[in-house]
Amino acid sequence: MxxxxxxxxxxxxxxxxxxxxxxxxxxxxxxxxxxxxxxxxxxxxxxxxxxxxxxxxxxxxxxxxxxxxxxxxxxxxxxxxxxxxxxxxxxxxxxxxxxxxxxxxxxxxxxxxxxxxxxxxxxxxxxxxxxxxxxxxxxxxxxxxxxxxxxxxxxxxxxxxxxxxxxxxxxxxxxxxxxxxxxxxxxxxxxxxxEKPIKPHIPIDRTMILLAFAFASAWSVTGAMAAHLPRILEAAGATSRQAVTAGALIGPAQVIARIVEASFLSRYHPLVSTRLACLTHPIGAAILALAGGGAASLFAIFHGAGNGILTIARGTLPLAIFGPENYGYRLGIIGAPARMAQAAAPLAFGLLIDTMGERILIVSSALSLAALLALCLLRQESAAS
Missing domain, CATH: 1.20.1250.20 (MFS general substrate transporter like domains)
Structure with a gap:
């Protein structure tokens, strides 16, 4: 900077x-x-x-x-x-x-x-x-x-x-x-x-599909937590005050994770930090499942940290792999499935919470791990770039 x-x-x-x-x-x-x-x-x-x-x-x-x-x-x-x-x-x-x-x-x-x-x-x-x-x-x-x-x-x-x-x-x-x-x-x-606007041709290849899938999976979790975090934490046994306190920690956790990304992780390809970010939500969910509602703040910190880095990765990872040419258009294509997933997540998770309660975190953790798997399959393409 x-x-x-x-x-x-x-x-x-x-x-x-x-x-x-x-x-x-x-x-x-x-x-x-x-x-x-x-x-x-x-x-x-x-x-x-x-x-x-x-x-x-x-x-x-x-x-x-x-x-x-x-x-x-x-x-x-x-x-x-x-x-x-x-x-x-x-x-x-x-x-x-x-x-x-x-x-x-x-x-x-x-x-x-x-x-x-x-x-x-x-x-x-x-x-x-x-x-x-x-x-x-x-x-x-x-x-x-x-x-x-x-x-x-x-x-x-x-x-x-x-x-x-x-x-x-x-x-x-x-x-x-x-x-x-x-x-x-x-x-x-x-x-x-x-008179003649030229629409760029961007092939929807394997790398584009894997990136789109990874961000869609990860951002569906982001969308669900943004809409339902207090409700999910209360279902896990947290009090209303604990849930609100935990929600307030997400922003600082995002910022601290981004400082780490800007300092220590910036020397590595963005793929490294993006993979790490996909692990934090499942780790936080496991802690919450084992420790109960009293660990609501720990869960929020882990979730916020991963979400903070994923937000950066949504911009930096496509740039590192494909370069700046037609960057905005490519971001729009890659980001469209993620926004669709975000669109479905609040309503879908809202309905699932009624029946699953705190076990909804099994679904969100599985989505995060699916994103990680897609990013692991990107190794050869990103190395070639």
Missing amino acids: SGRQFPIILGLGTTQTLAWASSYYLPAILADPIARDLGVSSNWIFAAFSASLVLSAVLGPRIGRQIDLVGGRQVLSLSNLTLGAGLALLGVTWSIPVLLLAWLLLGIGMGLGLYDAAFAALGRIYGNASRGAITGITLIAGFASTVGWPLTAWGLDSIGWRDTCFAWAAAHILIGLPINLLILPTVKGTKVTA
């Missing part, structure tokens, strides 16, 4: 924290009160959330290609407007159709403004030298849940869920939009011809 990169890293880290806190991490706190006010099951909220993730997955390759062509300034700035509009509409929701429309807007905003778009923007600016910058913004945005969950919960208690949505919407317009417009440079060097 160079001094010249620092303003962009600080700016993007701030806007990423805002984007994640006000979209992806919102249902964990607001799903139940929204459902009560609308007189429906909270599964409707998670279904709408899942639909928004599906939409962001579908849009991912197109958004990545656009960033490859013109850079990230326009796209990330548009994400603030779209997320703000979605949050404002969510704040005035009075029926299921309006709820779905609000989350579809949020889905478009997430596609335009979460990590894949930010990584693609950095790849367009820095090329092969992006690893440090990617790590830098994830160091800052690793606190999105640590900041977002308490702020949303405080807003819920103080001003209600509707005004909390309005407050997040205002933050996008007053904070996120100016930062993205002022900090991100206008990228030069690519001329776009409207």
